[in-house]
Amino acid sequence: PAGACAPTADAARQAAELVACAPAARPAWGLGRAHGPDEPEVRALPLPADHPVTDAVSWTTALGVVLARYEGVRTTAVAALLPDEAAGGEHLALVPVTADGGNTLGTADKELRAHLAAGPARCTGELRGALTAAGAAPLGLVLADRDPAADLPGAECAEYRPFQRPPFPVTVTVERGPAGNRLLRCDFSPRTLSAGIAGRLLRHLREAHRTLVEAPETPVADVRPWEEDDAERLAAHRRSAPLPSFMPRRVDTAIAAIAAARPDAVAVCHERTRLTYGELDRRADRLAHALRALGVAGSDRVGVCLDRSAELIVTLLAVLKAGATYVPMDPAYPEDRLAYTTSDAGLTTVLTDRAGFPGGGTVRVLSPAELEEHAPERCDGPPPSDTGPADPAYVIYTSGSTGRPKGVVVPHVNVLSLMAATADDFALDEDDTWTLFHSSAFDFSVWEIWGCLLTGGRLVVVPYWVSRSPEDFHRLLREERVSVLSQTPSAFAHLVEVERDGADAAPVRLVVFGGEGLDPRMLLPWFDRHPESECRVVNMYGITETTVHVTAQTVTRAEALSGSKSVGHALPGWSVRVADPEGRTLPAGVAGEIRVGGAGVAAHYLNRPELTAERFLTDPRTGEREYRSGDMGRLLPDGRLEHLGRLDSQVKLRGFRIELDEIRSVLLDDPRVTAAAVVLNRADPDDAATAQLDAYVVMDGDDTASVRQRASGFLPEYMVPSTVTALDRMPLTTNGKLDTRRLPAPAQAAPAAPAPAAPASAVPASAPGTPPGDAFARTLLDVWAEVLGVPVGPDDNFFDLGGNSLLAMRVGAALRRRGGPTVAMRDLYLRPTIRQLAADHAG
Incomplete structure (x- = not known):
């Protein structure tokens, strides 16, 4: 205080x-x-x-x-x-x-x-x-x-x-x-x-x-009374070990060497598609020549806006082989965000299957099939390139406090350093099978894709709707014999529930957590079925600006029972310290800003020299570059790091890094809104699935639904506030700052107008003012009310009531436990009202 x-x-x-x-x-x-x-x-x-x-x-x-x-x-x-x-x-x-x-x-x-x-x-x-x-x-x-x-x-x-x-x-x-x-x-x-x-x-x-x-x-x-007596010990705890030696080269060059040594080993699987390392390498070579034929040069950035598929992996590798830098974008993003990223990154070529991609007149938009038409029938390796290990491999955009996302430029050598720091400790090799569970626009995908291929493993690309169904995903893990699994804690919690409901144990030997904080107590049921001797669980802290991961903490049953917040020691070659606002190192136990140095520090923010100068600094004690994370943490006496949250308005929601000020800026762009605030609330502090973004606005009129609808046209789905509440004025502290303690409870979404075309049999009997309906609709009504914790009507939109992907998974689990018919995740997204789902079930 x-x-x-x-x-x-x-x-x-x-x-x-x-x-x-x-x-x-x-x-x-x-x-x-x-x-x-x-x-x-x-x-x-x-x-x-x-x-x-x-x-x-x-x-x-x-x-x-x-x-x-x-x-x-x-x-x-x-x-x-x-x-x-x-x-x-x-x-x-x-x-x-x-x-x-x-x-x-x-x-x-x-x-x-x-x-x-x-x-x-x-x-x-x-x-x-x-x-x-x-x-x-x-x-x-x-x-x-x-x-x-x-x-x-x-x-x-x-x-x-x-x-x-x-x-x-x-x-x-x-x-x-x-x-x-x-x-x-x-x-x-x-x-x-x-x-x-x-x-x-x-x-x-x-x-x-x-x-x-x-x-x-x-x-x-x-x-600074601790300057002399703690300086030597603090310096010793900053870095856990030197980075193991490795040959600095480009990511694609390293993968080509694996393809030459093991051309017939399976590299990528997606549904019925199987690509060997040799096939992956040859197809990427051909597309790299096609990119060159279209004028893509070594210093260019190429947009890749594709759903998870084998084609995505081939395309990303082709961009690297052309000597260019890939800029991943999620096809689910709104047009405004895609257009902004295209413009800010200076893209002249975008590879996508998305219809109506907002490229503009100066941007060449091609599908992978159209790019294939420009590829030679045969080629002897990739086109020549002057791009080196220190040049950018990718630019990933993260949420920005100014209202627009910012691009983080990461070199090839950083990715190879990450694998050098982890491969031996995690025993990663060609016998492993990994999953690609996350969007390529999320930096966890860098670890999943290149971590697998750089160690010779087999990459199983998880189809989108499978990733949204814990039962289907768990089945995929067993069918493909996945051994290395990377998850956010929120998503993993649903896998734990699937096994608690009686599913056979997944054959995973290594689970890597990232993207958000972990409450290790959630792992106790997992340890019951997966002994520590058979499955290692690692909690990793990381940031896009420091190449995915920074620290690693092996989580044991003892750690889970104690509720430890430790994210472990710095990876070999990485360093962490905790500093005060003046940048001076703090002693163990004292909270401050986490600063990260070493092999993973990114090059810079794209087109943001002032922000780069503010966040990427030089440690005066060591002379090495370091990144000011904006995260709060403290070092323990043994040198392990505890992550304690954020120092600013940035939050993590279901693994996504979100600047609340970016959402607020979009809300303030609405001409009806004169003031806005956004907060992250969690109805149950121990349940990540109940976390949601709630917006408060001072506006002309009271049509908050249209304010939310407009924001959804500029923000990705995970950044759209679950609720928008209108206020007469914002509550302020005596210092003139927003007083979040005085904000009222979020307003619930207004009841939706009934859909007249639905048959009477699709209407729940317990819905006010409706005729009796079938048992499935009544069950849905009960389950939604239980999961969402709010009154539910037959025409209410699940997501407008505060539903999210995690709560949608919980609906499926609740229906499964009741022993009756369940609802596929895809159906819930396409038919988000009880009336629509019941009608589909009846038909």
Whole structure:
């Protein structure tokens, strides 16, 4: 929490402000354990003989500054035992310490003293109750240094003991040891701090206090008490291992070498199509010559807008063999987004089967079949090219905060580096069968396609509708004997449900998670049927700008039971560090921005020099390029990384990276909308399927359905808000920012007008105002209401009610458990109302 905590005459308001500033009861940086005994523990740190002697206020200032740096805030609250001159004793007070980076330590100390002079907030039972209700618990500081020579209050009480039991979960005491030496003591709950963090807190407090007394002119922003004692250890944890050696070359050249060595091995499967490595290589060579014949040069970018198929793999490889860069686009994207990508990437050639692709007059739009017409009957290898390993292989567009997506340029060598970093650890080889489950416009596909082909494996291309049916997909895994499976956690959860419903175990030996955060507890049923000795589960953190993956954490049953958030150590050749807003490395446990360096850092953003300069930087300590991720995380003492969310408005939904500001910009382009906000909500915090985007608008009129309909023409399906709620005005904080806590519950979609053509037998009996219908329609009505958690009518559109691909899978699972007829995913998308589905079933 941040914000000002200035004194006020209103005691209740003062208390509320202090509560808002207080650290969480279990601060993230404390690395406290979730389970086990909660008996207080103690750590002590002797102070050197020359350490300055001060009153409790200076120690409180120093402690507040350290805590503010840990929390990444400007103001924090500390509970301190302070002299009470009026009563002639001492009292516990909750006081704010302002650690604004622009102030000096001396200024922070003076401000605290001024606050105390105005009357601090005593730690009354009422204030303690407010802290507990807010989930906050300030650290306490007690000065028990009773050296008469120090001439401090209470010096005559030689046997003074400040407490019998520590008054706070973390209590720091300045006291005298039995031998008369001064020391810092930390009494702490192991649920709040680990022993190592408690010891580090004392070291950091000691250095901050010394700096305050000896150099009060030091800016708060320059106070880094961990600089010296942690620098060497932090550097050691940044990189887990060097990148294994490999021959730098282009992706297509490496695959050609595999094709030459194993020409008859199957490379790609899609439905009934089977392509060997030799066939794949020869077909891609011919299409590469065709591209050259059409004028595609080595520095060109070629758009590829194809559904998942064997033809997609051939086409992508052909673009690389021509020396060009492929720019993948999803055929399901709206025309506006396809047109923008085509223009921004400067495409002159687009390969697509999509009818009416918005290419414009200067863009050559060809289908793969039309490209084939320009290919020679025979060719001896690919056309000559000057393109090298350091040149771009692909440009993938990701959501952008300015309202338009941005292209990430990734060289060939980055992809080969990724495989060099993972192939041995994951034991990837020609005996593996992989799946291509994701769109080529999603960077997970880079790992699936090239990861498989660069290690000589067999790639099974998953048809779109199979990918939307957990039962069909699970059946495909068994039929094709898939061994390497890459999934988002949200999609994988449905495979787990299929096996829980009795399906035979899939023959997978390696599961790789990416795209979104993983709650490992969801894996416990999987481990019941897939022992760790037979199937390895790896959770990977990654970013498009750092070539798909950055870290890897093998998830065990123990990790799942503990609910670990670890995403593991950096891959060999990659590095991670956690930095403060000024870019300075933070110690273990302290949250900050994740910065990624090493072999995976992309080249730049296409046509965005200012954004490139802002996000792609040089690490001053090592001199290597690094990427500012915008993700929040912390390093654990053993060097593993925990991912803690975003620092900005970017979110992850079902594996897709989404900038909320891009959606907001599209909404504001609607002439009827004068203000807009978009939030990611989750009805059930433990259920990713209930996550949805909700939009709020201030608009002329109340036709929110048309606002949503217009937005769907500019945004991909996964970015279209599930709901649009009209407001009279946006709720704001005192600082003029959107107050998301005061946003109302999202408005449900208005009931749809009935479809008059549907037969009466297709109408659920329980729908208001409708005649009795058949049992299947009534079952659908019950299941939809159960899955969506809202009232459902026979003509309501499943997706307008907040439905999504994950909830659609859940509808199928619920119908399957009831033992009656089910609904194919394709049918639900094509007939998204109960009346339509029931009519189709009856017909």
